[in-house]
Amino acid sequence: MAGAVTNATPPPADDWGSQRHVQALVLIGATAGGIYLCYRLAAPFVPALAWALALAVMFSPLYRWLESKLKRPNLAAATATLVAALIVIVPATFVAEKLIEEGAKGADAIRTSVESGQWRRSIESRPRLAPLARWVEAQIDLTGSVTTGVTWLTNTAASFVQGSLVQVISLMLIFYLLFYFLRDNTGTLAAFRSMSPLSEADMDRLFVRVVDTVHATIYGTLAVAALQGTLGGLMFWWLGLPAPLLWGIVMGMLAVVPVLGAFVVWVPTCLFLVLDGSWGRALILAVWGGVVIGGIDNLLYPIFVGNRLKMHTVVTFISVVGGLSVFGPSGLILGPVVVTVTTLVLEIWRARYAGSAVP
Secondary structure (H helix, E strand, O other): OHHHHHOOOOOOHHHHHHHHHHHHHHHHHHHHHHHHHHHHHHHHHHHHHHHHHHHHHHHHHHHHHHHHHHOOHHHHHHHHHHHHHHHHHHHHHHHHHHHHHHHHHHHHHHHHHHHHOHHHHHHHOOOOOHHHHHHHHHHOOHHHHHHHHHHHHHHHHHHHHHOHHHHHHHHHHHHHHHHHHHHOHHHHHHHHHHHOOOOHHHHHHHHHHHHHHHHHHHHHHHHHHHHHHHHHHHHHHHOOOOOHHHHHHHHHHHHHOOOOOOHHHHHHHHHHHHHOOOHHHHHHHHHHHHHHHHHHHHHHHHHHHOOOOOOOHHHHHHHHHHHHHHHHHHHHHHHHHHHHHHHHHHHHHHHHHHOOOOO
């Protein structure tokens, strides 16, 4: 028996190489299939994961400070998560409630004004606006369009209220994930390092880029846009313009998108005030919009962002708008992060092929 084993002929080298080739192909296929299935499993949670990641980056300093004081990671993570929830949920709930209320009141007022003909009489009393009113009536069915718009707004508000339970569950999921992102951040980063084919130095560079991108997006985009919308809404309220909260939120949302901004709202409003003969209010709004609202963007954006967001303006625009169209609201975070990670990976490949270090 021993002699039979000793005299066994090993497989040819070509057969052994082909077997290893087949095994490698099977392993690659199994890996690709597993990654795809994991993506399908995680896809419903991508928005919650994105916002939890953003909040974890923003509140990690608070967590580290609490952990150093409390010496208990669970309690520190729970406290930081509670603070984040209070900061996010309370203002968002108040704004959403007021926005729906103000939008409904504004829609009813517009519909009443159009159906009664009050808007026509008000405009015809101003000679400069009378031709505009006649042109609008000749071009569109204003009554039908307003009725359709009000109906859509009412249905949208009803859908929002009906979907509030889903929104609550989504928020709970975000803060549930945030707790573990904060508590287990060291272990999570170590797991990413162990699974990644990149070197430890490349992974450190990747983590820094992602953190910088999230900081730049939150501070440079959301914070500045929220401040611009607040300033615009306050000026609308002070000037006695209708729906200041609604238009303030609209200005803030427009300020999020690169190239666009709050001026898309306040510039036409200035023109309307000029046509209406309110030269003083138009001048105040123009100065406030051009100097204060526009100046806040130019002043705070470089302070908040600096050189953290290493992307050209066009690339930033594509990453934000494309991210919003692909991922929804979470694309505001995911779009720039995806572009940042892809750019860094390409830099790593280029450096390896060129035999030089990544700058």
